[in-house]
Each structure stands twice: as structure tokens, then as C-alpha cells.
Amino acid sequence: MTKCIIRGFGRYAPKRIVTNFDLEKFVDTNDEWITTRTGIKQRHMAAEGESASDMATEAAKRALADAGMKAHELTHIIVGTFTPDSMIPSTACRVQQKLGIRDQMCVDVGAACSGFLYALETARGYLALHPESKILLACSEVITPRLNWEDRASCVLFGDAAGAVILTGKNAAGAEDTPRVLDIMLKADGSLGDLLMVNGGGSADPYKLGTIVDEEYFVQLEGREIFKHAVRKMSAACEEILEKNGVDKKEIDVLLPHQANFRIIDAVGRKFDIPAEKVFSNIDRYANTSAASIPVAFSEAVETGFIKKGDLVLLTAFGGGFTWGAALVQF
Numbered sequence: 001m002t003k004c005i006i007r008g009f010g011r012y013a014p015k016r017i018v019t020n021f022d023l024e025k026f027v028d029t030n031d032e033w034i035t036t037r038t039g040i041k042q043r044h045m046a047a048e049g050e051s052a053s054d055m056a057t058e059a060a061k062r063a064l065a066d067a068g069m070k071a072h073e074l075t076h077i078i079v080g081t082f083t084p085d086s087m088i089p090s091t092a093c094r095v096q097q098k099l100g101i102r103d104q105m106c107v108d109v110g111a112a113c114s115g116f117l118y119a120l121e122t123a124r125g126y127l128a129l130h131p132e133s134k135i136l137l138a139c140s141e142v143i144t145p146r147l148n149w150e151d152r153a154s155c156v157l158f159g160d161a162a163g164a165v166i167l168t169g170k171n172a173a174g175a176e177d178t179p180r181v182l183d184i185m186l187k188a189d190g191s192l193g194d195l196l197m198v199n200g201g202g203s204a205d206p207y208k209l210g211t212i213v214d215e216e217y218f219v220q221l222e223g224r225e226i227f228k229h230a231v232r233k234m235s236a237a238c239e240e241i242l243e244k245n246g247v248d249k250k251e252i253d254v255l256l257p258h259q260a261n262f263r264i265i266d267a268v269g270r271k272f273d274i275p276a277e278k279v280f281s282n283i284d285r286y287a288n289t290s291a292a293s294i295p296v297a298f299s300e301a302v303e304t305g306f307i308k309k310g311d312l313v314l315l316t317a318f319g320g321g322f323t324w325g326a327a328l329v330q331f
């Protein structure tokens with residue numbers, strides 16, 4: 001099996017920060033409720049006209065610099081997002097354009113909050129077929145314009161951000177082959193799709209010229225149901241990947257879960273007896289940034305030294321679809 005080596009990390013968050021106290025001014029909510037139920041204290045919000053490709057491009061430039069690579073060396077661009085710039089062209093094509101390069105294969109992957117893990121597995125497939133590939137994987141979400149600010153049960157939960165990694169199969173002569181993706185497992189259950197949707201404007205619910213935007217256009221979710229499924233399914237995915245790879249839970253140095261709710265993160269950590277100091281979370285500062293949450297958190301955990309050389313890192317995600325999964329990374 002061709003290796004999948006992470007050569008560089010990058011992240012970007014819009015300048016504007018909106019705290020829970022700011023939200024209190026226009027949403028029927030309060031800091032105490034949001035903090036105790038979710039762990040969220042603030043979120044970043046994209047500027048007017050700032051698109052998913054703008055943010056992905058910034059994160060990509062930082063990941064390329066971290067990898068010591070130039071954009072023209074890339075062979076593939078994969079973007080994970082549920083908030084693309086447009087239906088056509090893909091956000092990946094827009095990122096290519098903004099990086100000022102041509103001829104790479106460009107594709108978007110849609111798996112909501114599991115987008116990073118789904119896109120990572122897609123990249124592993126390309127690397128298996130073409131070991132010389134140099135892949136940009138960027139996950140970028142501009143969720144805040146897709147929130148119904150009159151629905152307090154959903155609008156307080158999300159934020160905007162982008163995270164990127166550069167992946168290669170072979171490494172430069174003499175260079176190390178870590179951080180290395182050891183394995184990924186992914187699942188989905190479409191029968192539960194209606195519990196988390198953005199339906200309006202799609203082909204199942206098309207808008208006609210002059211249609212007034214209604215709540216169907218925005219993120220709609222059944223928080224309590226999702227909470228239960230998220231804990232169960234992320235835990236099951238972690239268990240399965242550890243068993244398949246003969247890894248004992250005590251060998252995990254860092255658990256880095258999708259950042260949806262601190263209580264979900266805490267519950268998954270407890271299920272695996274992973275002490276809190278080994279569980280990475282930045283949900284207090286970003287809220288849920290969907291596909292971007294894992295690469296943003298990964299990049300911060302590496303930069304701050306939370307993840308150290310030699311660490312065995314367990315990633316896990318859960319999102320709309322439902323989609324979920326886990327990955328093992330040898331750092």
C-alpha cells in the first residue's frame with residue numbers, strides 16, 4: 001500500500017469574531033446556556049463576500065509554505081465542503097484559479113462534518129493509483145450565511161474556517177515518512193439524513209425565479225437525536241479501527257475528534273478511558289466548522305506542540321448524511 005504522508009498543515013479563520021455575548025444582542029440566547037450545553041464561547045464569521053474558496057486558498061498557501069512546496073507542483077486539489085462557492089464550478093476549481101495554477105485534477109467532496117476524513121480517504125485512493133501525486137486537501141466552510149438566525153437551537157452552534165494539508169505518496173530522498181496516515185474507516189446511513197439538512201435550493205426542492213428564501217434554505221437539525229448518534233457512532237468507529245489495526249486504546253497519545261459539542265467530545269474520550277489532557281479541543285474558539293473542524297484542530301494541535309513527534313493520533317468525525325468515521329495517524 002502506498003503511504004499517505006502529511007507534508008504540511010495550514011489553517012485560516014476570518015477576522016471577525018462573534019462571542020456568545022454578541023449573539024445575546026440579536027438571538028434569544030445567553031452565554032451561560034451556550035457554554036454549558038456546547039463549550040462554545042465564540043466563532044469566526046466570514047466577511048461579506050468572503051467565499052469558501054477564498055478561505056481554502058489562504059489555508060492552502062499556508063500548508064504549501066509549511067510543506068516547502070510551490071503551488072505548481074500540485075497534481076490534485078480536493079476540497080471538502082457543504083458550503084461551496086457555487087454549484088458550478090467546483091470550489092476546488094476556484095481554489096486552483098486563485099492559486100494561479102492549471103491542469104491539476106480538481107474535485108469537491110461532500111460529506112458534511114465528516115468531509116475531511118472522506119476527502120482524506122479519497123486522496124489515499126489517488127495516491128495508491130498514482131504514488132507520485134502531490135495533493136492539496138482543503139476543507140472550507142462558510143456556514144454562518146446558511147444559518148437561520150431565528151432558530152436559536154441551531155444558529156449558535158456553527159462558525160466559519162478553513163484547514164488544509166499537503167499529501168504525498170513518496171517522500172523526498174532522505175526525508176521522513178511521517179506524519180503518515182495508517183488507516184481510515186468510513187460509514188454512512190442515509191436513512192437518517194433528514195435529521196440534519198440544508199434542503200432548499202437543491203434538485204429535490206428547487207427554487208423558482210423569485211422564490212422567497214425560507215427556513216428550508218438554512219441548516220436544520222434535530223440536536224438531541226444527533227447528539228446520541230454522534231457519541232455512539234464515533235465511539236464505534238474508533239473501536240473498529242483500533243481493533244482492525246491491533247491497537248490498544250492505551251496506546252493512543254492524542255484523540256482529536258470533530259468539534260461539534262464539547263459534551264460529545266468528552267463522552268467519546270470517556271468511552272475510551274482517554275484522559276482529558278490527551279483529548280484536543282478548540283471548540284470554545286471556533287464552534288462547529290463542519291469539514292474544516294478536524295484540519296483546523298489538527299493544525300493547531302501540531303503548532304502548539306499538543307501533538308508531538310512519535311504520537312499515535314486517533315481522529316474521528318460525525319456529520320450529516322449521516323456520515324462518520326475514524327482515522328489513525330502516526331505522527
Ligand SMILES: CC(C)(COP(=O)(O)OP(=O)(O)OC[C@H]1O[C@@H](n2cnc3c(N)ncnc32)[C@H](O)[C@@H]1OP(=O)(O)O)[C@@H](O)C(=O)NCCC(=O)NCCS
Binds near residue numbers: 037
Ligand atoms: C443542540 C444541543 C447543544 C442542545 O443541547 P440539549 O441539552 O440537547 O438541549 P435541548 O435541545 O434539550 O434544549 C433544552 C432547552 O434549551 C432551549 N434552547 C435551545 N437552544 C437554545 C439557545 N441557543 N439558547 C437558550 N436556550 C436554548 C430549548 O428551547 C429547550 O428549552 P425547553 O426545555 O424550555 O423546551 C445538543 O443537542 C447538540 O450539540 N447536538 C448536536 C449538534 C449538532 O447537530 N451538530 C451538527 C452535527 S455534527
